[in-house]
Amino acid sequence: MSLQTPPIDLQCQNLCKTFGSHRAVREISFAIPSGSFFSILGPSGCGKTTLLRMLAGFLEPDSGDIRIKSQSMLGVPPNKRPLNMVFQHLALFPMMSVGDNIGYGLRRRSVGADEIRRRVADVLKRVGLPDAAEKRVDQLSGGQKQRIALARCLVLEPTVLLLDEPLGALDLKLREQMKIELKQLQQTFGTTFVYITHDQSEAMVMSDQVAVMNHGRFEQVASPQALYYAPATPFVAGFVGDSNRIEGRLVGGGEGPRILSRHGLSLAVSPAGEHPLEDGAGVEAFVRPESIRVARGVHDMASDNQLVATVETVLFDGANSRIEVRESVHQLDLLVRLPQTHEFADLRRGETVSLGWMSGQTLCFASGGGDGDRGGGQGGRG
Amino acid sequence: MKSDGLRLGTWLLLGPALLWLLLLIVLPHVDMLLVSLRQRTGFGQYQTSTVHYLAFFTEPLYWRTFMRTAVMSILATILTLVIAFPVAWYIAKMVRGRVRSLLFMACLVPFWVSELVRTYGWMILLRETGVVSGFLQWTGLASGSVEMLYNDVAVMVGLVYASMLFMVVPLVTTLDSLDDCLIEAAYDLGGNGWSVLREIVIPFAMPGIVSGCIVVFMLSLGNYLTPVLLGGKGSMWFTEQIFTQFIVRFNWEQGAAFGVLLLVLSSLIVWLGLKLTRQSFTEVMR
Amino acid sequence: MTIRTGLTLRTLAVLPAAIVLALPLGVCAEELRLLTWGGYAPDEVVQAFEKETGIKVLVTLSNNEDMISKLRATGGAGFDLAQPSQDRITSAQQEFNIYKPIEFTKINQAQIIDSMLAATRKNTAIGDEVFGVPHIWGTSGLIVNQSVAERMKDWTDLCGPDLTGKVSYRMRRPILIGMAFAMGEDPFEAYADAPRYESMMEKVGEALIACKPNVKAYWGGGDELINLVSSGEVVAAEGWDAGGWKLHDTKPEISFVAPKSGALGWIDTFALPRRGKNDEAAYKWINFVMKPEIAAQITKSAGNFSASKGAEAFVDEKLKANYEASFDQAAIDNIKWYPPVPAGLEAIEGRILDRVQAAK
């Protein structure tokens, strides 16, 4: 690892695109360093594909600039841009063999036939399908098609590779496997990847940087860890990972800020987000299920926030088992992650449990800052 | 038991189709073949002979007429393809909803009137005292009346016009199934308009192109009214020759021989066309 | 499954039987299936006949070649009465055996002009059997625009100078025969002598090839001819007298001219298809339409005169005037009536016509 910061491959400034009255992409700016894996994560319809199509050159931005290696791409047609795209449904050419599919871009660049054959064989070997050149496209499995689509772009050695939900069409098992493979391929080829997805797990596992997009805007651009531990907006807090959401008003005090819910529950929180929190203002707090400690019976949990609640549902899912609990006095429902100890193996509905968590794990944002959309149902609970 | 019942059911379902095929397609052709192979020797007397086939090859008029018909039909097919492709592209890719059905309708409209009326329509437009000529004189583009009827160009116009729909429909169907992503992918990988057309669109549309071409070629070859009414005094069409032999000369034997030859030779041309474009018939008809 | 198969089977078995049963049942009223030319069976005549006899008349329009082809295809079935031209009967009968002899006792011969009846009897006889009764007669000649009327006296004048692209004729027998007469030959006399006829026709063919620049288009059907002439695109054409007279009624500058070498006369007849089913109705029709008033009605719709005695008295004055303008007595006497066409002549003519059409 060099200490030098790598050069910027792709840079966007104030990119905007409007369809009629619908502002699909608004004021987006980012810069992607060479060789990194950059993901754009957002709910369906938030403008991811629109953004990507502008990068690829299929859409002209209304305003703003796109630069690749500090060269402006405005007005450059898609076939002249030093980036390639893997399409949502791969778009392999059905009338050509696999070899011809991969060689297509090279033929367009008037590379000699021998050279093409050599490079096609080479890239096929690197994606792990050395014997596929003569096959027809419909003879390939889903995962193989995926790799061929990638190889078709990578053989051109693009500066940036755009991928639009390329794993969307695969089944769950294959998707898990391809996630890892994609990351490995990206590392061996060293190409800059811009990867679009609405699946946070894909984004988290593979990316160096993730941009969380909502309503045509980037809410936060950060490493997966930062998104998880230090979300910058309520949307990110709700969208990335699971979260319990609690609405209320901010109450200042001697021992630090607290949230007072509509039903009179008071919890210690730590302020987050860019907007300063004011006393008495409406706020929302997020607590992750895995941040909450749990014990059977009534105990002192030695935490900033403590509750006694009743188990409503046990959601057994092996290592990822959770319970839904209800605190009846303040009418608070919470999702709590079960620790992997035998202690909870026979936990039943109706049992009383004690819950506790620290104020540092209760992130509090000023509410009303967003546009009311609170993510694709991933975790936000009231 | 069950499989027996099933098999019987299949036969019964297929029965009418097979019967239809046999009665209306196979038998007449067999009969035509038999008629073509006999020669009249006296009043109502015949003997087996191939003179009528020989006549086709020895009488230059006959095979020249056939060649002319075939070449004109091929030309009409190519022209129809060239004109229909952008139209089909526009219908399949550029427009949606109402406009699309309207355009389809526009292709269909000529078929709401009979072929005769359609051809007379062209005659009214193209004749010396017709609409186009009058318009040209009115605008001053022509000083005297212009005759556009009774030549091969008029025949070509009529043939292309009559064939349009049969080319547009299969093309639209195949182009419809062409995913826009394929075209974008091709551009993205460095293709330009021409290479995308040549390497992606045309290969993809090939089944539609070939089936459209076969239909249009056969229709043109078998057309009778258009070449007869729009054609010039020296123009001859092979179907006209067949008609003349059957109806005017009462020479059924010669007419039948021409009919068989038309069938064989046109099949041969289609087969050659398929070979040249490396398409297989089963694939095209899929 | 079994039930459904059973049902299908039964339906399939019953269906054809039902169709077969339905066919003869459909024929309840008496019918006359008439194969004839346009204008020969006008609606009012058909209605009057139905009223008088209760016989329904089904009219199929046709022409000489088509009639022979239709009857040939069925061996003379499908129609009860046909109307071929008299010159086309004997050869078709000898070749295809599609007619049956006429029983003259069943025909009211007093209604028919004697000379025509006699001529047709002679021309349509094979041995002792006669196959035709005369009905309508007319001629082929020249349809001429006033602008060139001075120069249009005979068939060969169609090929005169200064007529490039202004002439039309049909690529059928009349133009060949007319040209032969105008060139001083007698093709009818040569009918019996095939080699002589062939060499005569070859000469005509050459003349027609030389004439080609004058031709605008060969006409095929009557409406094509009318379009060409009435638009003025064509100033002289070969055509039927009735067509010429019809054009004259709407465009006075167009008239029918009997060529100097003689207009070509044809007589359309009644003939009984060999396997016709209702001869009685056919005879009734013949006797009905030969009544002078009825014949005059047909003359009005067809544009041609009939062999009915005394029908002129009922004919439209305008038509009579047209007729007299085209034919003086000398022209009538000079009409060349088609004799029966011997078999094989059509083949010779066909070759010549093909050659003319193919020539540049």
Ligand SMILES: Nc1ncnc2c1ncn2[C@@H]1O[C@H](COP(=O)(O)OP(=O)(O)OP(=O)(O)O)[C@@H](O)[C@H]1O
């Ligand atoms: N050509 C267009 N015309 C009008 N509106 C469009 C067009 N393309 C996209 N939109 C709209 O812009 C918004 C963003 O679309 P986009 O395809 O970018 O979403 P996405 O984030 O890719 O969604 P998904 O995850 O479902 O693919 C959507 O509301 C869509 O309806």
Ligand SMILES: [Mg+2]
């Ligand atoms: Mg998308």
